[in-house]
Amino acid sequence: MSPAVTEAVVLQALQKVRDPDLGRDIVSLGFVKDLQVRGANVAFTIELTTPACPVRDKMKEEARQQVATLPGVKQVEVTMTSQVRAMASQRLLPGVKNIVPVASGKGGVGKSTVSANLALALARTGAKVGLMDADVYGPSIPTIMGIREAPRQVGNKILPVEQYGVKVISMGFFIQEDQAVIWRGPMLAKMIEQFLGGVEWGDLDYLVVDLPPGTGDVQLSLCQQIPLTGAVVVSTPQDVAIKVAQKAIMMFQKLNCPVLGMIENMSYYVCPHCAQREEIFSSGGAQRAAERLKIPYLGAIPLATAMRSSSDNGRPIVLSEPDSPLAEAFMRVAENMAAQISIRNMQGQLIQDIQITF
Amino acid sequence: MPIPIPAEIGRANQHDVRIRWNDGHESVYLACDLRLACPCATCVEEMTGRKIVNPLSVPANVHPLGISLVGRYAIQIQWSDGHSTGIYTFENLRRLCPCPQCRPAGKAGS
Ligand SMILES: Nc1ncnc2c1ncn2[C@@H]1O[C@H](COP(=O)(O)OP(=O)(O)O)[C@@H](O)[C@H]1O
Ligand SMILES: [Mg+2]
Ligand SMILES: [Zn+2]
Ligand SMILES: [Zn+2]
Numbered sequence: 001m002s003p004a005v006t007e008a009v010v011l012q013a014l015q016k017v018r019d020p021d022l023g024r025d026i027v028s029l030g031f032v033k034d035l036q037v038r039g040a041n042v043a044f045t046i047e048l049t050t051p052a053c054p055v056r057d058k059m060k061e062e063a064r065q066q067v068a069t070l071p072g073v074k075q076v077e078v079t080m081t082s083q084v085r086a087m088a089s090q091r092l093l094p095g096v097k098n099i100v101p102v103a104s105g106k107g108g109v110g111k112s113t114v115s116a117n118l119a120l121a122l123a124r125t126g127a128k129v130g131l132m133d134a135d136v137y138g139p140s141i142p143t144i145m146g147i148r149e150a151p152r153q154v155g156n157k158i159l160p161v162e163q164y165g166v167k168v169i170s171m172g173f174f175i176q177e178d179q180a181v182i183w184r185g186p187m188l189a190k191m192i193e194q195f196l197g198g199v200e201w202g203d204l205d206y207l208v209v210d211l212p213p214g215t216g217d218v219q220l221s222l223c224q225q226i227p228l229t230g231a232v233v234v235s236t237p238q239d240v241a242i243k244v245a246q247k248a249i250m251m252f253q254k255l256n257c258p259v260l261g262m263i264e265n266m267s268y269y270v271c272p273h274c275a276q277r278e279e280i281f282s283s284g285g286a287q288r289a290a291e292r293l294k295i296p297y298l299g300a301i302p303l304a305t306a307m308r309s310s311s312d313n314g315r316p317i318v319l320s321e322p323d324s325p326l327a328e329a330f331m332r333v334a335e336n337m338a339a340q341i342s343i344r345n346m347q348g349q350l351i352q353d354i355q356i357t358f
Numbered sequence: 359m360p361i362p363i364p365a366e367i368g369r370a371n372q373h374d375v376r377i378r379w380n381d382g383h384e385s386v387y388l389a390c391d392l393r394l395a396c397p398c399a400t401c402v403e404e405m406t407g408r409k410i411v412n413p414l415s416v417p418a419n420v421h422p423l424g425i426s427l428v429g430r431y432a433i434q435i436q437w438s439d440g441h442s443t444g445i446y447t448f449e450n451l452r453r454l455c456p457c458p459q460c461r462p463a464g465k466a467g468s
Contacts, residue, residue, distance in 0.1 A: 224397060224445050227428040255447055257431045356433075357368035358375070358425040 005037050005072045010044070013066040019048075020055060021339040022346050026063070029346070033081075040074035042067050049342035050205075051082040052125040054335040084127060084205035085345040093196060095203040096130070098229040098341050100260065101222075103252070105244025107213035110265040111234045112140045113311050114301065114330075115210040118232075120318040121327075121334035122206050123165045130160060130167040130207040132195065134222060137212050139172030146314020157200040164319055169199050196226065206341075215244075215251045223255055230258035230344055232298065232337060236266045237285040245286070249293055260340040261296035262286050263333055266303040296340055299333040302326060362452055367433065373421040377451065385455040389421045393437055395454055396444035 014032055015025045026032055026046060033045040046063060048056060060078050067076045086097035093099070102118070104111040112135065119131040133141035141147075145163050151173055152159045160167035201207065209226065211219055223231075231252045235245035245262065252259050264286035290297035301307075304326055310317045318327045362379045370376035373389040393416055394409075396402075401411035417439055424436040432447040455461070 224399075224447070227432075227434065227445065254449070255431060354364050354427060355366045355368075356425055356427065357366060358422060 003072050005040065005042065005070065007035055007037055009070060010035060010037060010042055010067055013070055014044075014063055016066050017059060017063045019059070021343055022049075026059070034079075040072060041077070042073055042075070043077040043079075045079040045081055048080065048082040049085050049346060050125075050338040051084075051127050052122055052335045052338035053082065054332070054339065056080060082126075085342060093201060093207070093227070096201055096207050097203075097205050098345070099207045099209060099226055100229055100337070100341070101134075101209040101211045101226070101231045102234060103211045103215075103219065103231055103248045104213050104234045105215065105241065105246070105248045107138070109213075109234050109236050109241060110301070110307075111213060112144055112210050113307060113316070114234050114263060114265055114333075115208050116141060116144045116311070116316045117301075117318045117327075117330045118334050118337065119166045119206075119208045120164060120316055121330045122208070122338065124318065124322075124331070125334070125338075127205040127338075128203055129165075130169075130201050130204045132207060132209045133168070133170035133172060134195065134209050135212045136171055136175075139170045139175070141168060141170045141210055142172045143314060144311045144316060154200070156198070158194075158198050159200050164316075167201060167204070169195065171195075206338075215247045219248075220251060220255070223252070223257060228255075228257045229341055230260040232260050232263060234263045234265050235286045235289070237264055239285065242285050242289045246289065246293065249295065258344055259295045260337055260344070261298035262290040262293075263298050264300040267300035296336070298336040298340070299329065301329050301333065363448055364433075364451075367425055373419070375422060375425070379452070383452075383455070383457075383459075385451070385457060385460075387451075387454065387456065390416065390418060391456070392422075392435070392446075392454070393420045393439070393441070395446075396441065397446065397450060398441075398444035400443065401441075 011027050011032065015027045017026045018024065019026055019029060019031070022029060031046050031048065033047050035044040036042070046059065060080050064076050064078050067073055084097050102111055102115040116131065119129050123129040131141060131145070133139045145166070145168055147161050147163050147168060149161060151161050151169065158169070160169045162168070211222060233245050233248050235241050249259050286300070287297045302325065306321065306324070307317055307326060310320045313320070317324065318330050321327055362381045362383065364377045365380045366378040368376050370386045375387045375389065375392060377385045379385070394411060394413055396411065401409065403410050421438050422435045423438055426434050428434050428445050432445045434442060434445055436442045
């Protein structure tokens with residue numbers, strides 16, 4: 001006769017399953033929920049810290065096997081869910097769990113293209129996502145996301161425009177093109193305040209912020225006013241681009257804001273005819289720079305004409321060609337970014353080393 | 359050079375804020391000074407760094423109603439005068455420490 005299956009035995013078996021990103025077992029991380037043991041049938045839920053988890057299926061299978069091989073167990077049912085963890089509480093945007101600025105050392109590296117596609121990639125995994133276009137110099141998100149309508153106002157709150165499942169607010173909704181250069185000082189401050197406080201974002205897992213390019217005072221004061229989870233820096237593979245990207249990284253370190261990682265855009269070239277990968281610039285430069293600076297490398301996005309045309313048409317590649325290698329590349333980068341966010345937030349929760357007793 | 363991080367942020371007395379840092383240092387900030395040091399863009403001119411908050415517009419008995427963490431790099435203070443937009447980075451707070459060790463005589467802070 002087989003021994004009786006107990007919850008304790010099941011939990012012990014599940015302790016062998018580790019989350020590779022967080023480096024701990026799923027039981028002590030508190031991921032195992034709704035454990036039910038009925039005779040030889042076991043059912044439980046694994047609650048991950050993001051729907052964009054790259055090892056979701058592997059973890060599910062591993063957990064199933066650990067329990068299935070216990071003596072006395074006949075049937076195992078594993079349900080996978082996710083609950084995105086929030087950065088330490090912040091009052092400014094109470095419903096927004098994570099605010100992630102996308103920065104670059106200079107313009108033209110594809111920061112806006114990457115921001116829009118990252119937002120769409122995160123939304124595709126099932127996360128609630130917002131996209132804030134804070135580029136005061138050249139707001140391009142409305143074009144890239146194909147938005148023609150203006151946001152609605154309800155009472156004294158502005159409602160973001162919902163497009164392709166992402167909530168979008170852009171500087172471009174509020175300013176004329178020729179006005180862009182004069183934003184500074186108190187005007188900019190007022191605008192940011194409106195942006196932050198005046199927009200009804202609702203509940204968001206991730207708010208992606210397309211920052212103005214560069215690392216000047218405007219970027220600095222923007223970042224000082226927004227409670228950030230961690231920043232992402234986009235660079236092209238050329239040496240000069242990487243050098244200026246390093247400046248952006250230094251700016252965030254000065255702010256003591258974590259850098260979630262670096263993305264290399266326009267990396268290698270995928271031939272539209274044969275899908276072969278060709279290196280045009282020496283790619284991998286951003287990866288080497290990330291290693292040297294000891295920040296995570298989130299992945300590479302290929303150079304491809306389809307990227308430009310899809311953005312010009314207002315249907316970013318993740319949406320218009322969801323099965324293409326380009327969309328795949330964005331999904332991988334989004335997963336890596338979500339993993340870095342989970343790591344930061346779980347670390348913050350596990351090692352509560354800043355005590356506020358006020 | 360790792361930037362020191364607070365281990366504990368609490369009260370020094372009814373009004374003032376005490377920070378115990380993870381390198382052992384302790385800072386006590388007078389509430390009013392801390393309010394006037396708010397780095398937000400309505401209190402400081404962004405391009406020049408010039409302070410534009412009018413000290414007379416801040417009540418002398420101003421004090422924090424609550425303090426919350428911003429990510430892992432700063433705090434936000436909800437002040438009794440209704441102001442709360444400033445994000446005080448740890449780096450900035452440490453620089454503001456008024457203790458004699460950080461601010462030897464004659465080098466009083468601006
Ligand atoms: N991976 C890519 N391959 C080809 N073209 C790209 C790629 N990424 C961006 N682009 C194009 O490069 C130009 C600049 O991109 P954009 O996102 O506006 O840059 P930024 O916001 O950094 O100024 C746009 O025309 C865009 O369509
Ligand atoms: Mg742009
Ligand atoms: Zn202020
Ligand atoms: Zn001191």
